[in-house]
Amino acid sequence: xxxxxxxxxxxxxxxxxxxxxxxxxxxxxxxxxxxxxxxxxxxxxxxxxxxxxxxxxxxxxxxxxxxxxxxxxxxxxxxxxxxxxxxxxxxxxxxxxxxxxxxxxxxxxxxxxxxxxxxxxxxxxxxxxxxxxxxxxxxxxxxxxxxxxxxxxxxxxxxxxxxxxxxxxxxxxxxxxxxxxxxxxxxxxxxxxxxxxxxxxxxxxxxxxxxxxxxxxxxxxxxxxxxxxxxxxxxxxxxxxxxxxxxxxxxxxxxxxxxxxxxxxxxxxxxxxxxxxxxxxxxxxxxxxxxxxxxxxxxxxxxxxxxxxxxxxxxxxxxxxxxxxxxxxxxxxxxxxxxxxxxxxxxxxxxxxxxx
Amino acid sequence: xxxxxxxxxxxxxxxxxxxxxxxxxxxxxxxxxxxxxxxxxxxxxxxxxxxxxxxxxxxxxxxxxxxxxxxxxxxxxxxxxxxxxxxxxxxxxxxxxxxxxxxxxxxxxxxxxxxxxxxxxxxxxxxxxxxxxxxxxxxxxxxxxxxxxxxxxxxxxxxxxxxxxxxxxxxxxxxxxxxxxxxxxxxxxxxxxxxxxxxxxxxxxxxxxxxxxxxxxxxxxxxxxxxxxxxxxxxxxxxxxxx
Numbered sequence: 001x002x003x004x005x006x007x008x009x010x011x012x013x014x015x016x017x018x019x020x021x022x023x024x025x026x027x028x029x030x031x032x033x034x035x036x037x038x039x040x041x042x043x044x045x046x047x048x049x050x051x052x053x054x055x056x057x058x059x060x061x062x063x064x065x066x067x068x069x070x071x072x073x074x075x076x077x078x079x080x081x082x083x084x085x086x087x088x089x090x091x092x093x094x095x096x097x098x099x100x101x102x103x104x105x106x107x108x109x110x111x112x113x114x115x116x117x118x119x120x121x122x123x124x125x126x127x128x129x130x131x132x133x134x135x136x137x138x139x140x141x142x143x144x145x146x147x148x149x150x151x152x153x154x155x156x157x158x159x160x161x162x163x164x165x166x167x168x169x170x171x172x173x174x175x176x177x178x179x180x181x182x183x184x185x186x187x188x189x190x191x192x193x194x195x196x197x198x199x200x201x202x203x204x205x206x207x208x209x210x211x212x213x214x215x216x217x218x219x220x221x222x223x224x225x226x227x228x229x230x231x232x233x234x235x236x237x238x239x240x241x242x243x244x245x246x247x248x249x250x251x252x253x254x255x256x257x258x259x260x261x262x263x264x265x266x267x268x269x270x271x272x273x274x275x276x277x278x279x280x281x282x283x284x285x286x287x288x289x290x291x292x293x294x295x296x297x298x299x300x301x302x303x304x305x306x307x308x309x310x311x312x313x314x315x316x317x318x319x320x321x322x323x324x325x326x327x328x329x330x331x332x333x334x335x336x337x338x339x340x341x342x343x344x345x346x347x348x349x350x351x352x353x354x355x356x
Numbered sequence: 357x358x359x360x361x362x363x364x365x366x367x368x369x370x371x372x373x374x375x376x377x378x379x380x381x382x383x384x385x386x387x388x389x390x391x392x393x394x395x396x397x398x399x400x401x402x403x404x405x406x407x408x409x410x411x412x413x414x415x416x417x418x419x420x421x422x423x424x425x426x427x428x429x430x431x432x433x434x435x436x437x438x439x440x441x442x443x444x445x446x447x448x449x450x451x452x453x454x455x456x457x458x459x460x461x462x463x464x465x466x467x468x469x470x471x472x473x474x475x476x477x478x479x480x481x482x483x484x485x486x487x488x489x490x491x492x493x494x495x496x497x498x499x500x501x502x503x504x505x506x507x508x509x510x511x512x513x514x515x516x517x518x519x520x521x522x523x524x525x526x527x528x529x530x531x532x533x534x535x536x537x538x539x540x541x542x543x544x545x546x547x548x549x550x551x552x553x554x555x556x557x558x559x560x561x562x563x564x565x566x567x568x569x570x571x572x573x574x575x576x577x578x579x580x581x582x583x584x585x586x587x588x589x590x591x592x593x594x595x596x597x598x599x
Contacts, residue, residue, distance in 0.1 A: 215465070215468065218461075218462070218465065219465065222451065222462055222465070225451045225452075225453060225454070226448060226451060228413070228445065228448065229445070229448060229449065229450070229451060230462075231413075231432070231433040231434050231437075232433060232437065232442075232443050232444075232445070232509070233434075233437065233462050233463055233465045233466075233508075234434045234437035234438050234465055234466040234512065235434055235465055236432075236434045237434070
């Protein structure tokens with residue numbers, strides 16, 4: 001490996017690390033305020049990206065980048081709040097309704113657009129009506145697990161139905177796609193990566209400022225510590241939780257808009273990114289937004305670094321050598337499991353303060 | 357401004373935590389402006405539930421809660437706080453991971469601009485808080501936490517303060533200190549409704565008291581009347597007299 005390569009690898013490590021940080025922060029922001037692991041986080045990101053893609057590249061009336069991006073963020077925030085309403089607050093019945101629709105779709109043989117376009121609103125209405133009957137149960141306190149997973153499935157299937165085949169890779173236009181390379185002597189790095197990383201760093205810092213310096217951030221901290229006591233401070237706990245879901249959805253779209261121009265995107269990418277976000281958050285410490293961000297940084301950098309290392313090792317073996325790259329995720333996950341045995345609160349998570 | 361007909365009133369309250377189980381079966385309490393009222397009763401009488409129902413923390417099934425002639429039945433806690441009603445729960449009443457000062461700031465979440473003025477007032481009432489403002493609330497004793505919780509509720513400059521068993525679990529000397537603070541806060545013009553298990557001490561300092569039994573009003577009167585009422589002594593104070 002040449003030194004010049006090393007510079008580009010380092011830049012890639014940082015870029016992916018910061019984007020993973022952004023995804024992990026979304027998980028932590030939601031978890032802290034609501035104790036919900038959002039299994040639809042990756043889908044929110046992918047839906048946002050495709051809303052942007054359709055608005056920005058459609059041949060009929062393409063919108064300029066900033067407008068399309070803003071609309072995509074707005075739409076995803078709305079979806080994030082609906083996610084909380086149907087998949088968390090009224091999880092049990094919604095889950096039942098969504099499963100009804102899934103079964104209907106399976107019976108119909110295809111998940112064609114009609115089933116989804118008619119089925120999803122019908123399920124929502126059914127769920128709402130069932131909730132009104134005020135019979136609770138089914139999912140119990142863990143209803144959100146099924147709720148967010150079911151919501152993720154609906155988002156993904158809906159997207160597949162609207163966009164097309166699940167294996168269609170789309171090249172998403174990026175803000176920095178036209179950037180050339182940066183030369184420093186013999187070292188050459190891609191300007192697109194540098195700009196993307198810089199942009200992501202700004203957003204990560206912005207989220208951290210919201211979390212640690214603003215009134216809304218203080219409210220989130222209070223709700224995370226004690227919901228009942230927060231209400232006694234005059235904090236509208238429900239509104240704060242909705243705000244957290246909205247903030248997480250917005251940050252997911254931004255992460256998506258930054259990462260997909262570098263990687264391609266398809267409607268079924270959601271689960272991959274959900275796992276990345278959850279892994280990074282657990283690695284760093286899911287109860288701390290900063291911890292989760294650092295976890296994302298470590299995971300992103302580790303993936304790139306380890307990938308290149310395994311590549312180099314396979315290459316030493318010559319033509320017939322076993323490609324070791326496929327071992328990457330297994331190694332990363334083993335490291336995570338080992339870490340969680342030794343430090344259950346994550347790498348950077350603080351010691352949980354127990355109630356006395 | 358004319359005097360409200362009902363300053364603070366809970367009437368015919370039926371409430372409970374679980375559907376079908378009514379802890380309160382038609383309680384009523386009334387509070388005049390500037391007054392301090394105590395609610396006592398044996399375990400399970402529903403005293404704490406009454407306070408929570410009034411504050412929107414337990415669903416009210418029947419009855420009405422009025423504040424300054426406005427029906428506030430079923431309003432959520434955060435709305436009542438912004439209307440000038442404060443509530444200090446018995447347990448989990450501070451943010452243990454935050455410092456005393458941060459706890460006080462949280463208390464003023466709705467009106468951050470009043471910080472300097474409210475902080476000065478609260479520290480004048482509770483000098484200990486000013487001196488130790490950096491200390492983590494989780495490291496305080498039970499009595500000190502109670503004072504922090506009361507101070508935090510006072511940050512919003514409430515008209516009415518609801519206190520749920522402020523002396524529970526405290527040493528006798530700390531109980532004295534907490535009661536002294538409560539009397540002083542009331543003397544400052546803040547109306548107080550207090551639920552207490554230490555019935556005798558409570559009746560000694562309140563203007564009027566209510567005795568609950570099994571979710572219903574059993575007796576009411578001035579603190580002195582109840583302290584000397586043979587029926588109340590026999591039922592509730594006799595066993596506590598040896599405290």
